[in-house]
Structures are given as C-alpha cells and as structure tokens.
C-alpha cells in the first residue's frame with residue numbers, strides 16, 4: 001500500500017459503484033464528496049457538504065476540502081487535509097482528541113439541522129402556544 005499524494009476532482013451526479021483510487025468525486029446534486037481513503041486502505045470516505053460539515057473549494061482545476069478528513073471510524077484512523085488536490089498528512093489524534101472532535105461535530109450538526117428542521121420539542125411548544 002502506498003499513500004495517495006494527489007486527488008483529482010471528478011464532477012459526477014452520483015458516485016460510481018466502485019470508486020477509483022486518486023479521484024475525489026464531487027456530487028453537487030447530492031452536496032457530497034467521496035474518495036478512497038488516502039492511506040490506500042481501500043475504504044470509501046464520504047464527506048457531506050454543508051455549513052456544519054465540509055466545504056469544497058474548486059479553483060477551476062483542483063479542489064480543497066475544509067476542514068481536515070479525520071477517518072476516526074476506520075481501522076486506519078488516518079487524518080489528512082486535501083489542499084488543492086494534494087494530500088497533506090496530519091498527525092494522528094489521541095483517543096481523547098478523537099472523542100472531543102466527534103462530540104463537537106455532532107453538536108455542530110445538530111445545531112445546523114436545528115436551524116432548519118424544528119425538533120419535536122420545538123414543534124410541541126409551538127403547538128401548545130395560544
């Protein structure tokens with residue numbers, strides 16, 4: 001296994017059944033990106049694009065994703081940035097840092113969804129209001 005150093009963007013509607021190594025699939029209709037883990041472990045990494053998740057920058061040639069890709073759920077636990085197509089490796093996080101990060105991501109996502117989709121309590125409160 002050799003780590004992938006570069007990811008070239010491919011704009012698609014939906015992901016192919018088998019992703020190709022070294023390609024970053026970008027689906028605007030589904031606001032999602034996908035690629036095979038840059039450590040070459042063969043796992044698919046899906047990064048949804050949203051204000052609370054990932055942001056994509058396309059300079060007309062290469063893409064960047066923000067923030068970093070932290071594959072905490074994969075056995076490899078790789079952590080890297082994609083900057084203008086180049087894979088920049090980041091240090092491995094400790095178990096504690098991973099837990100903190102996951103909790104923060106979850107919170108951000110809940111807040112983001114909360115803005116658009118009122119939760120059951122918010123809906124109930126509205127209904128009970130005169």
Ligand SMILES: [Zn+2]
Pocket residue numbers: 037038039040041042043071074076077078
């Ligand atoms: Zn990996």
